[in-house]
Amino acid sequence: MEVRVMARVLIEKLTKKFGDVTAVDSISAEIADGEFMCMLGPSGCGKTTTLRMIAGLEQQDEGDIYIGDTLVNDLPSKNRDIGMVFQFYAMYPDKNVFEQIAFPLRMRKLPKDEIKRRVKEVAEMLGIAEFLKEPMSRLTVDQKQKIEIGRAIVRQPQVYLLDEPLTNLDAKLRVHMRAELKRIQSELKTTTIYVTHDQLEAMILASRIAIMDKGRIVQYDTPDRLYERPVDLFVAGFVGTPPMNFVDCTLTRDKDNYRLDAGDFKYDISDMAELFEKSSAGSELILGIRPEDLRIAERLTDRDAIEAQVDIIEPLGSRMIVNLKVGSHYLKANTRAIPLQPHEKVKIILDKNKIHIFDKKASTAIV
Numbered sequence: 001m002e003v004r005v006m007a008r009v010l011i012e013k014l015t016k017k018f019g020d021v022t023a024v025d026s027i028s029a030e031i032a033d034g035e036f037m038c039m040l041g042p043s044g045c046g047k048t049t050t051l052r053m054i055a056g057l058e059q060q061d062e063g064d065i066y067i068g069d070t071l072v073n074d075l076p077s078k079n080r081d082i083g084m085v086f087q088f089y090a091m092y093p094d095k096n097v098f099e100q101i102a103f104p105l106r107m108r109k110l111p112k113d114e115i116k117r118r119v120k121e122v123a124e125m126l127g128i129a130e131f132l133k134e135p136m137s138r139l140t141v142d143q144k145q146k147i148e149i150g151r152a153i154v155r156q157p158q159v160y161l162l163d164e165p166l167t168n169l170d171a172k173l174r175v176h177m178r179a180e181l182k183r184i185q186s187e188l189k190t191t192t193i194y195v196t197h198d199q200l201e202a203m204i205l206a207s208r209i210a211i212m213d214k215g216r217i218v219q220y221d222t223p224d225r226l227y228e229r230p231v232d233l234f235v236a237g238f239v240g241t242p243p244m245n246f247v248d249c250t251l252t253r254d255k256d257n258y259r260l261d262a263g264d265f266k267y268d269i270s271d272m273a274e275l276f277e278k279s280s281a282g283s284e285l286i287l288g289i290r291p292e293d294l295r296i297a298e299r300l301t302d303r304d305a306i307e308a309q310v311d312i313i314e315p316l317g318s319r320m321i322v323n324l325k326v327g328s329h330y331l332k333a334n335t336r337a338i339p340l341q342p343h344e345k346v347k348i349i350l351d352k353n354k355i356h357i358f359d360k361k362a363s364t365a366i367v
């Protein structure tokens, strides 16, 4: 494909209200040239509205949008040089694949030769070149989805905007198309903004993810940082499957010994004393540990081991999810498959380097 100008996208203090509902609440973010950025969050958090404002399909109440160096606030959608793929898009069943992909170019009255060349290039890239003469109605769902992508990339816009494009696909196709999208984007290196509520999809695709909640961006970071250093309870609980375990505790101090008291067990954190001396957090805390950072002890003498009882086991082939009861607390461990029985008593160890501690009241991360 030919070399094209890439563009960063900058949104500044973008706000949109629908009556009393603030759908998007003063959000700012920079999406770098060539970046694959995902907006991730639960239903109703404002992802689609943000994307529609960038696309020019919705007018913001406040804030600015730049594509490249151009302030596009007042530019109509068709002049913003973007390619969009939405969940449902009108396809014309009678048209053949070639015409379907060529449509955006015909609209722009490009020369016939150029249309032919570009459609062929895109079709080869997507692996659908052999279907160009087929009517749309004969294609499978994933082929149709590829054509949808083809229509968006054939114009070679500066930015792609995608809103849950894989939602309609069954699980297997989803996995296939997810990998295809990643490959296409890494080849084209075109700035991409992708909306999803599926955290796994975002983690796999994105170079950076903006996690949204109630119209705001809570954290905008690389997938690794979001996973390892979530800024608050919302992000910690949203990223990762199964989700992070949370345990309510109280911070207790006896001279230089700091402990988290969870009622049914105590956990020594004296080596983190400095953090708590500096912190303004109260004594009500939440201990967070990911299921994969919770080990079922092999030697019962491990110093920090906590007594637990096996509840239900969810086998996953070479690994398994073990549901554990520690007094009144329920915890999940994601471990390699080991012989365990329900009701068995075991000891568990939390990886000290991987624990998270949150201020319960503020919901923010301390560790």
Ligand code: ATP
Residues within 6 Å of the ligand: 018, 021, 022, 023, 024, 041, 042, 043, 044, 045, 046, 047, 048, 049, 050, 197
């Ligand atoms: P979903 O994944 O369910 O689409 P989302 O994160 O994309 O969710 P938005 O669709 O942007 O969220 O909606 C954000 C809020 O704005 C919601 O409360 C929604 O009901 C409201 N909203 C969105 N569009 C409109 C509209 N045209 N009129 C009124 N309210 C709207």
